[in-house]
Amino acid sequence: MPVLSGTSRLAGVCGWPVAHSRSPRLHGFWLQRHKINGAYMPLAVAPENFTTAIRGLVAAGFQGTNVTQPHKLAAFAICDTVHDSARRAGAVNTLIFRDGKITGRNTDGWGFVAHLRGSGVDPKAGPALILGAGGAARAIVAALQDEGVPVSIANRTRARAEELARELPPLKVLDWDDRSAALADHALLVHTTSQGMHGHPPLEIDLSRAPSSMAVADIVYVPLETPLLAAARARGLRCVDGLGMLLYQAIPGFSEWFGVTPQVDDELRRFVASDLIGEK
Ligand SMILES: NC(=O)c1ccc[n+]([C@@H]2O[C@H](COP(=O)([O-])OP(=O)(O)OC[C@H]3O[C@@H](n4cnc5c(N)ncnc54)[C@H](OP(=O)(O)O)[C@@H]3O)[C@@H](O)[C@H]2O)c1
DSSP states (O other), X not given: OOOOOTTOEEEXXXXXXXXXXXXXXXHHHHHHHTTOSEEEEEEEOOGGGHHHXXXXXXXXXXXXXXXXXXXXXXXXHHOSEEOHHHHHHTOOOEEEEETTEEEEEOOHHHHHHHHHHHTTOOGGGSOEEEEOOSHHHHHHHHHHHHTTOOEEEEOSSHHHHHHHHHHXXXXXXXXXXXXXXXXXXXXXXXXXXXXXXXXXXXXXXXGGGSOTTOEEEEOOOSSSSOHHHHHHHHTTOEEEOSHHHHHHTTHHHHHHHHSOOOOOOHHHHHHHHTTTTTOO
């Protein structure tokens, strides 16, 4: 932790609870690497205190904050300006304070696409199939559509996928039971459910219909190598793990708050991943 001064720049992450957040470790790494006169703090803010806490941070001269559960929807209401990225993703994860005004963005979808590119996968190589229709799926669908990628979606609860399709057209809804057969028509598979996460059963899918050129991305990052990625690797498919999305999504906020655009590299990956080992 650096010694702060009267001119230190301050940011943080608001969540309830916030103890599980990797953001202080991640931003702390970049602050040290770039020798920045600043700090990034965990901010445990109960839902009923969210507005008071954010107004207080603005008044105290913070540069902004990340916003995590359960505040991602409440954060809309407090913004003076909301980026299209947040509107389309249906959630705000980054607040930027300037001259007493609050701007809200969502960087999850951008982070996902930046990580794909960083892994050597061209998102525009062909149609993408998204499994899951939760908050993360929505941000990813919007970001891939913004890249001009045709997107299909399958979710266990079909109605939820259909609701997303109404909000983010054109989005093709497929039956959850058809997910294995549908692989043949796609260049990219993105898994966004909680299946395969530590303590959850693996995603059930048969990869035998996947084209040999398919890239398989799993946004679950505990464990780093999910059963899905292990199966994809065994078939010789290109694999993209979930940690990169977490790291890349932090770049725009850090850059706005601290004035330096940081890099995602192996040293950062190792530093953040070492904190995930053995996690329940
Ligand atoms: N890498 C990253 O930076 C990053 C960022 C955000 C989230 N994530 C990870 O992504 C996952 C989803 O997060 P989220 O915020 O989108 O969660 P969410 O909004 O709660 O959505 C959960 C999704 O998982 C599906 N699901 C849950 N149990 C299932 C089961 N047994 N079989 C099939 N589908 C099931 C749900 O389907 P139903 O609609 O049918 O319930 C829904 O589509 C989590 O593991 C989270 O850790 C990673």
